[in-house]
Amino acid sequence: MSAQVAFDRAEPICGMDTWMPVPARIESIIDENFNTHTFALKLLDDELARRYRWAPGQFNMLYLPGVGEAAISICSDPENGKELLHTIRIAGSVTSGLKKLGPGGIVGLRGPFGRGWPMEEVEGRDVVLVAGGIGLAPLRPVVYSLLHHRERVRRLVLLYGSRSPEECLYANEIREWYDDPRIDVLVTVDNATGDWAGPVGVVTKLLARLKLDSSNSVVMVCGPRILNRVAAWQFLQSHVPADRVYVSLERNMNCGFGRCGHCQYGSKFVCKDGPVFPFSEIASIFGKEEV
C-alpha cells in the first residue's frame, strides 16, 4: 500500500443507524441526455448540510424510500458547499424511480463513501483525465478543483469519449472548457451525428495525440470496464508509473463501508478501499475475468 499518497476521503455522515439514510430533497433535475440526468440534492437537516464534506471521487448511496439504493458519485464543485450534484443514468428501479419522483421529492442519502482521487499527488505534475460516458461524472469535481487552483498542476488534459454528440454530458461546460486555455479538452464520439466535426472513435485513440511527460504525469481514468483496461494499459506502456495511473471501478455496492461483501474485488472492498485505485494496488487482478 502506498501509504504516503494522501487520497481524499471525508468521513461519512449518517443517521442513527448504519443503514439509516438522512433525508434530502431533490431541488432540481437537469437533463444531460435522453437517459442521464443531474440531480441537485439538499439535505433537509441544516446542521448536517453544514457539516457535510466530501472529496472528488467519493460516492453516496442514494436511497429511494421503499425501493432501494444506488451508489452514485458526487459530481459537483467540491468548493461550492451549497451544491450537491449527482449525475444518474436511468438503469434500474431505483434510478428510474428517482427520476419519476421529480423535483421536491424526498430521497435518502448515506455517505460520502470510499476513497477518492489522489488530489495531493497531482502537485506540480501533468494531469490527464480520461472519461468514457457517465465516467465523466466522478471526474468533474477534479476539473473544478484544479481549475480553482490551476497553479498546483502543470498541464491539465481531459479526454472524453461519448457515444454520440447528443449523449455528451455537461455539454455547456465542456464547451466552456474547450475555450479555456487552462485546460486541454479532447472529445471523441463513437457515432458522429449532426454537424459533429471532431474526432470519431474510442477515447483511447486520443491517447496517441498526447505528448505525455510520462515520468511526471498523473492519470485518472473512469469509464466502462473496457475503457479502464485499455487506457490503463496504454499509459503503462507509455511508461507512466503504475502508482500514478488511477482507475475508478464500478461494483454493486450494498452497504458502502465494507461490511456486506458485494463489491469485493480480490482482497479489496471497492466501496471502502476504492472506488479509486492506483494500478499498482490491483495489478495482479486488474483485467482478470470474474475476479
Next chain:
Amino acid sequence: MNASRPGMVEPQILPKDRLPELIRILQEQGYQVVAPVEEGSVLAMRPVSDAGEIACGIEDTQAPGHYRILDGPAPTYFDNVVGPDGPKRYFFPPHLPLFSFSVDDDGFVLEQVAPEPPRLAFLGVRPCDLSAIRVQDRVFGHEDNGQVFRCESETYYMRAREAALIIVVNCTRPGGSCFCGSWGTGPEATEGFDLSLTELRGSFLVRAGSSSGVSVLDALSTEPATEAERELAYLKVLRAREHMGRVLKTDGLGELLRNNPEHQIWQEIGDRCLGCGNCTMVCPTCFCSTVTDSNDLVTGNVTRTREWESCFTHQFSYVTSGPVRASISSRYRHWLRHKLSGWWEQFDMSGCVGCGRCLTWCPVAIDWTQDIAQLQREVESREAQRVSSTLEATS
C-alpha cells in the same frame, strides 16, 4: 469481557450431575442458555431451559458430504463436534429487520428499530467457533476501539457480543472434516472465553477466562482439580490433536492462492460445484449480507431488512452489465481465495478456522483441502524441477 483475575483461579472440577446447577446460575445471572441439542438429524446450538435438553450420549460421524448422529456408548456430552449451526446466527442473525419508517415532507419518521439482542450464555462453543467469533469481531468492527467510522459498526452485533457469555468446550474427539489443528484454532481454546470446559469421565475440568467466568465459578463453589485430573484433560486434548480428521498445509497458502487464479483446479471444482451456497451458509466466518426494502400495504411503512447473503448467487455481484462472476467456478474461486488469501490483507487473519463445515455440508462433497494439497504438490514439484534444471545448467 474484561479479564481481571481469571489467571488466579485454579482449574476447577464440576461433576456432571451439577450441570443443572450451572444452568440455573447462568439463568439467575440473567442469561438465556444456548447449548447443543439434538434437532432432528443434527446437533444444533439452541436455547435450552434446563440441562436435560442438552444433547447427551450422542456421537457424530462427519466426512465431506456426510453427517450422521448416533447414540454413543457413554453418557458423554461432547463426544462430537460442530453441527451445521454455530453461535453465528445469534450475533449476526440470518434475518434481521433493521428499522421501519414512514416518509413525510420533513423526512423519515422512525416507526420501529431493530430488536434489542437477548443476553445469551453459550454453553458448548467449540474452539474453532470461538476463533470464528473473534474473526467476525474484527470484521464487524468490534475490536476496532472506535477507530472506524461511526456508522460502520454493526450495532446489533456489538450489543449481542457484549451481552454474551461464552463457555467453550475443548474437543476431545475430533470429527472427520476437522482441521483446526492446522490453523492452531483448536482443539483447545486458550483465550477469548469466559469459561472453558474439558469433559472428563464423570466431570468437567473448568477454567475461567474472564471475570464474568470467575463470578460463575464463584457461585458454583467447586473444588480445584487434582494433578491427575489436569493431566487427564491435557491428554484428552492431546489425543484429539493427534487424530484430526484432516491436515491443511497453511504455510504460504495466501501467496499460493494469489498466484494461481487461473489454475485448472478452479475449473475442476466448478464442474462439481452446485453453486447452492451451502458452504457459505454454514461457514462461521462468512459475513456477506444484503439489505432490502419491503413495504407494508396497509400503513405504507418501509422496513429495511438485512439477510445472510452468499457470494455464490447470481445476484450477489450483479451490476448493470450483468454479474461480475457469471461462472460457478469463479464464485468458488472468489470464496476460497477470500477465505485463505484476501482475508489476511483485509483483516490480518485467516478467514478459515478449520471447522470443516464447508466440507461436511457440501451436498456433493467437494473437499477443497484435497484440491489445495494437489495445487501445493504441483507448485512444489514445479519449483523442484526449476531448481534442479538451474543446477544442471550451472554445473
Next chain:
Amino acid sequence: MMSTPSTTSAQETNAATAVRPKLAVYKFSSCDGCQLSLLNLEDELLALANAVEIAFFLEARRAVVPPPYDVGLVEGSISTPEEAERIQQVRRDCRTLITIGACATSGGIQALKNWGDTEEFVRYVYAHPEYIDTLDTATPIAAHVFVDFELRGCPVNERQLLELITAHLAGRRPNIPSHSVCIECKRKGYPCVLVSQAEPCLGPVTHAGCGALCPSCSRACYGCFGPMEHPNVESLGSWLNERQARGHRELSHMFRSFNGYLEPFKQASESHERRANQV
C-alpha cells in the same frame, strides 16, 4: 425548478387517494391452486383489495371491469387451441403480465404429455375422444407471449405473491431471489436432509421461494419451484447416482415432475432417461 413541499404527492403511498391499478387474474390449464394462494392471503386480502382494483378474477368476483388492466396474473399452461388464441388477447389487455405457478412458467405436470403420444392418451382415457380438442403439447405462457415476470412454485408461495404485488405497487424489483432452496433452508437452520439423512434432495438445484417447506419436515425437496439460476443438474445427478445409488430411471422421474418441461430440468431428465435406456 424548485417545488414547494406542499405539492409533493408522488410519495403518498396511500392507495385510497390515488387511482388504484387494475388487477386481472386469468386461468388456463391448471388446478386453480395458484389463484387460491391469492385468496389464502386472509390477513392482507382487504389491504390488497384496497390497494388494487380487482378488475377481473372469476374465481373471486362475478363483476368484470373491462380491459385494459395494469397487472395480469396468469395461471396455467397453454394446452388447447382456444388457450393459444386467448393468451394473445390477454397479453394485449395487460400492461404487465406475470405468470404464477409451475403450469404457467413451465407447462406444469400436464407437460408430461409432451414426451408421449397425445392421441394415444386421449384414446385410452376418454370414452368419446372426439369431444377432446387439445394441443399435442402443454407449454408455458412464455412460449407464446412476452412475460414480464415469472413466479415459481406448485403452488406459488402466497408471501411471494404478496411481495410481487407490493413491489409492483412500490415500483421496485420484487425481492424474489432465484438462488437455491439451500440458502433459505440454512438461514432457517433446518437440518440438511441430503447430507444428514441421504435423502435425494433437489434443493441445491431448485429455485428458492417455498421457505424450504419440505426440508422443514425432514423431506427431500422435489423441485416444485423448478430450476434455480444456473443449476448444476449434471453434478447433482451424478452424485445421487454414484453415491446414493439412485438409478437413472428414478433420477429422470425426479427431474421430470411439475417443472420437467423447463430447461435445464428437461435436459437433465432426458439425459438420465437416455442413460437408463442404455443399461
